[in-house]
Amino acid sequence: MTHSTPPTTLWFTRCPVPTATGIAADLGWLDEEFSPDGITVSSLQAVSAATARDHHYTHALEGLFREGGNVPALWTRSHGEPTRLIGLTWIEERQVVLVAADSPVHEAGDLKGRRLAVPRHPLPIDFWRAMALRGFEGALSGAGLTLDDAVPVDVPVDAGADQWATELAALRAGTVDAVYAKGATAVEAAARYGARIAVELDDHPDRRTRVNNGTPRPITVRESLLEDHPELVDRFLAVLVRAAGWAADHPDELSRVLSRETGAGATGVAGAYRARGHDDLRIDLSEERLDLLAQQEHALRARGFLAAPVDVRDWAAPEPLRRAATRTDRTTTTAEDHQ
Numbered sequence: 001m002t003h004s005t006p007p008t009t010l011w012f013t014r015c016p017v018p019t020a021t022g023i024a025a026d027l028g029w030l031d032e033e034f035s036p037d038g039i040t041v042s043s044l045q046a047v048s049a050a051t052a053r054d055h056h057y058t059h060a061l062e063g064l065f066r067e068g069g070n071v072p073a074l075w076t077r078s079h080g081e082p083t084r085l086i087g088l089t090w091i092e093e094r095q096v097v098l099v100a101a102d103s104p105v106h107e108a109g110d111l112k113g114r115r116l117a118v119p120r121h122p123l124p125i126d127f128w129r130a131m132a133l134r135g136f137e138g139a140l141s142g143a144g145l146t147l148d149d150a151v152p153v154d155v156p157v158d159a160g161a162d163q164w165a166t167e168l169a170a171l172r173a174g175t176v177d178a179v180y181a182k183g184a185t186a187v188e189a190a191a192r193y194g195a196r197i198a199v200e201l202d203d204h205p206d207r208r209t210r211v212n213n214g215t216p217r218p219i220t221v222r223e224s225l226l227e228d229h230p231e232l233v234d235r236f237l238a239v240l241v242r243a244a245g246w247a248a249d250h251p252d253e254l255s256r257v258l259s260r261e262t263g264a265g266a267t268g269v270a271g272a273y274r275a276r277g278h279d280d281l282r283i284d285l286s287e288e289r290l291d292l293l294a295q296q297e298h299a300l301r302a303r304g305f306l307a308a309p310v311d312v313r314d315w316a317a318p319e320p321l322r323r324a325a326t327r328t329d330r331t332t333t334t335a336e337d338h339q
Helices: 020-027 029-037 049-058 070-078 127-141 165-173 184-192 223-228 230-249 251-262 266-274 287-302 319-337
Strands: 009-014 040-043 064-067 083-089 095-100 115-120 151-156 179-182 195-200 217-222
Touching: 009 029, 020 029, 020 064, 020 230, 029 040, 029 230, 049 070, 064 083, 070 083, 070 127, 070 217, 070 287, 083 223, 083 230, 083 287, 083 319, 095 127, 095 165, 095 184, 115 127, 115 165, 115 179, 127 179, 127 287, 151 165, 165 179, 165 184, 165 195, 179 184, 184 195, 217 223, 217 230, 223 230, 230 319
Parallel strands: 009 040, 009 064, 115 151
Antiparallel strands: 064 217, 083 217, 095 179, 095 195
16 A cells, blocks of 8 residues: 555546435535545536546546446446446346337337337447447347347437437437337436337346446446555445445435436336336445446447457456445444444
8 A cells, every 4th residue: 555645536427327426425425424534525527518528438537436337437448547346236227128109019029120229429438329239139139139130220319419319209200110228317208209118128037138338337446546545445435335225225215316316307217216126226246247247348349349358357356345345334333332
């Protein structure tokens, strides 16, 4: 361990999805943990949009904790950025394939020969495109099919367009037959465009069909912060572990937090998460989750999204989470002793 000066600011980046980081921030627990040390904890989204967008994808900012989609995280690592994987979460977000109300598509097998909307966004790493391809692959696999059995159709999406809006407009116009979508905003967008759900990926018993950008969702940190100030990483993770436990015990309050985090209303949150294990934000680096992330890495690399292979197990650093869990257990026991 080195003795360099601790950072005066720790950063976190939040995506419009359920994360332990977002919950901990909303509850004020990150400020509570670090402010006595004179350390400010700030959201990357509080800085300029261009700066936030760059660091969100590249993770080039010292002191940054990122809990978000695995496509940008794997892409960053594949480009040689010195990050470490310190945790994984898995939360069912309602992944679906949407079709027009009068479509003859009613199940995965009906997607054979159909035109599938594959968005193309002007982003450093087009995780939306990767997500659609992986979603369709998962849906088709449930019927023993692959993307070769369907017709992927590029759908260019302008910067700043609402989520799923361009793809759903193409569906309504009849230029595509199916759209992949997920999460709370997808539930609301489908209703606005009169689309119906043809395939519920969540219904498949094998969670490997649902491996995608957010499943599993990685927590990463700059390697330099972990090496120079491991105690800060342990403390940050301990707060996230505690927030995940709070989520399981407070479903009603959590729904309100998720509404703020996702930007969706109560109907969207209820449809995407309420009955779908949304209370399980448990953080781990289990063999199962590492295997699922390795499956995602292989699929992304096969489709040209990664610059180089990423050895998921070599990337993982399990010690901080072990120490954080011990710290959380000790804090919980102390709190109970004082009740």
